[in-house]
Amino acid sequence: MRTILFTGKGGVGKTTVAAATALLTAKQGKRTMIMSTDAAHSLSDSFETQLSGVPTKITRNLHGLEVDVQMELDTHWAEIECYITELLRSQGIDDITSRELAIVPGMEIVSGLFYIDKFKQEGEYDVLIIDTAPTADTIRLLALPDAVEWYFKHFFEMNRRTSKVLRGTVSRLVKMPMPSDDVYANVLYLYNKIKRTREHLVDADQTSIRLVLNPEKMVINESQRALNYLSLFGYHVESIIANKIIPKEVDDDYFQRWKKDQKEYMKNLKSQFSPIPILNVPMFNKEILGPKMLMELADTLYKGTDPTKVLSKTKLISTYRQKGNYVVSLKLPFARSQDVQLHTKSDELIVKVGNIKRIIWLPHAIEGKEPKEAKFFKGRLLIKFEGD
Numbered sequence: 001m002r003t004i005l006f007t008g009k010g011g012v013g014k015t016t017v018a019a020a021t022a023l024l025t026a027k028q029g030k031r032t033m034i035m036s037t038d039a040a041h042s043l044s045d046s047f048e049t050q051l052s053g054v055p056t057k058i059t060r061n062l063h064g065l066e067v068d069v070q071m072e073l074d075t076h077w078a079e080i081e082c083y084i085t086e087l088l089r090s091q092g093i094d095d096i097t098s099r100e101l102a103i104v105p106g107m108e109i110v111s112g113l114f115y116i117d118k119f120k121q122e123g124e125y126d127v128l129i130i131d132t133a134p135t136a137d138t139i140r141l142l143a144l145p146d147a148v149e150w151y152f153k154h155f156f157e158m159n160r161r162t163s164k165v166l167r168g169t170v171s172r173l174v175k176m177p178m179p180s181d182d183v184y185a186n187v188l189y190l191y192n193k194i195k196r197t198r199e200h201l202v203d204a205d206q207t208s209i210r211l212v213l214n215p216e217k218m219v220i221n222e223s224q225r226a227l228n229y230l231s232l233f234g235y236h237v238e239s240i241i242a243n244k245i246i247p248k249e250v251d252d253d254y255f256q257r258w259k260k261d262q263k264e265y266m267k268n269l270k271s272q273f274s275p276i277p278i279l280n281v282p283m284f285n286k287e288i289l290g291p292k293m294l295m296e297l298a299d300t301l302y303k304g305t306d307p308t309k310v311l312s313k314t315k316l317i318s319t320y321r322q323k324g325n326y327v328v329s330l331k332l333p334f335a336r337s338q339d340v341q342l343h344t345k346s347d348e349l350i351v352k353v354g355n356i357k358r359i360i361w362l363p364h365a366i367e368g369k370e371p372k373e374a375k376f377f378k379g380r381l382l383i384k385f386e387g388d
Contacts, residue, residue: 001120002030002308003128003200006241008212009222010134013243016288016297017212017281018131019046021307023291024298026062030126030308033119034064037112037141038133041066048290059291063125067111112141114190117197127308135226139356142235145198150359152191201235204313208238215242215265224272224334229356231316231331239311240273241301242266244283273333277311319363326366326385333379340381344370349383 006018015036022034033055036043043066044051049058053068112130119128132138201207209230213223227237245266246259269278281301288297298307316331328349332340341352347367349360366385373384 001123001125001128001200001206003116003120003130003207004308005130005132005138005207005209006212007132007135007138007209007226009219012212012214012219013281014212015042015046015131016294017210017241017243017301018129019043020288020294020298020301022062022064022127022129023059023294024302024307025127025129026059027295028306030061031124032062032127032129033125034058034062034129034131035112035115036064036066036131038131038137040133043131046289046294065115067115113144113194113197116200117193120196120200135222139226139229142201142230142233143356143358145194145201146233146358148191148194149198202233204236204238205310207236208310209235210239210241211237212241212243214244215262215269217265220265220269220272225354227273228332228334228353231333232351232353232356232358234316236313236316237276238313240269240276240278241281242269242278243281245280247282250283275312275314317360319366321387322384324387325372326363326387328360328362328366328383328385330381330383331379332376332381335376335381337376340374342371342374342383344368351381 004021006014006021008014015038018034022032026032034043036051041051043064047058047064049056049064051058051064051066053066053071055063055065058064112132116128116130119125132141211223211226213219223240230237246255246262250259266280279301281297284293284297286293288294301307314331315329318329320327320329330351332353335353339354341350343350344362347362347364349362349371351358351360365387369385371383372386375382
C-alpha cells in the first residue's frame with residue numbers, strides 16, 4: 001500500500017492538495033482511501049461530501065474517513081479505559097470525573113496510526129492519502145511510535161511480571177485494583193499495531209511525506225524545522241509543494257509587493273531544500289471546492305504524471321565504520337550546533353533538536369560508549385564513537 005502524508009503549517013492548503021491528489025489517484029484506477037487525522041476536519045468541505053468516522057464512498061475508487069475520537073475510544077480503548085476508571089474510583093474520584101479523566105488527550109492521533117495498520121493489513125486500498133493536522137500535531141503523531149517503544153521496553157515488561165506476583169497479595173490489602181491480564185493483552189496488542197505502523201511509515205518505498213508551504217518567510221521557517229524533526233525520526237520528505245503562487249499574469253499594483261517577495265523566496269527554495277524536488281501550484285482565481293476544482297488543481301500540480309510516484313529518497317540515519325571509529329550519521333539539513341544536545345545512556349543515543357527529542361537505539365558495538373566528537377557536514381550531523 002502506497003502511503004502519502006500531507007503536512008504543513010495551518011492555512012497553507014494541505015487539505016486541498018491532499019484531496020486533489022486522492023481524486024487523481026482514484027481517477028487513474030487506484031483504490032484510494034483519504035483520511036483526516038486533524039481534530040478540526042475539513043475534508044468534507046473540500047469534497048463537498050459529508051464524511052464521518054466510517055469509510056464513506058466519495059466517488060469511484062475513492063473513500064474518505066474523518067477520524068472520530070469518541071468512536072475510537074469505544075473501539076480501541078475500552079478495556080484500558082475501564083481499568084483507568086476503576087483505578088481513579090478507588091482513589092475517591094467520582095464516577096463521571098473518572099470516566100472523563102480516563103480519556104487520553106490526542107487519541108485521534110493514536111487512532112490515525114491504528115487505521116494505517118488496519119488498511120495495510122486488510123489490503124483493500126492501493127493508496128492511502130493522509131491529511132494530517134498542522135505541523136506540531138504531525139510531529140506528535142510520528143514521534144508516538146518511538147515513545148511507545150521506549151515505554152514498552154522500560155516499563156511494560158517489568159510491570160507485567162511484577163503485577164502477577166502482587167495481584168494476589170496487594171489487591172487483598174489495599175483498595176487500588178491491579179491491572180488484569182486483559183488490560184496487559186490490550187496494551188501488547190496496541191503496541192504491536194503501532195510497531196508495525198512505524199515499520200511501514202519509515203519505508204521510503206512505501207511511505208512519503210509531502211510538505212506543503214506558501215512562499216512566505218514564516219511558513220518557510222516552520223517548514224525547515226519540520227524537515228529537521230521528520231528526518232530525525234526517520235520519515236522521508238520526498239517533495240515540497242509550494243502552493244498559492246501568484247501567477248505572472250496578475251499585474252495589479254496591489255499584488256506587486258507580494259509577487260516580488262514570492263519571487264525572492266521561490267528563488268531560494270531550490271537551494272535551501274535541495275535535493276528535494278519542489279512542485280509549484282499557482283493561486284487560483286476562485287476557491288477550490290468540489291471535485292471539478294480539485295481535479296483542475298491536481299492536473300496543474302502533477303501535469304499528467306503518476307501522483308504516487310516516489311519523487312526522491314535519501315538515507316536519513318546510518319551507522320558505519322571510519323578509520324577504526326564508528327559514526328552515526330543523521331540527516332538534519334537546517335539544524336545548527338547550538339540547537340542540538342547529545343547524551344548517551346547504555347544502548348541509547350538521546351538526540352534533542354530544539355524542543356524535540358528522539359532516542360536512537362545504538363548497535364551493540366558502541367553500546368555504553370560516549371561520543372568522541374560531533375560535527376555538521378553537508379547537512380548531516382556526524383557523531384563519532386571510538387572503536388574497539
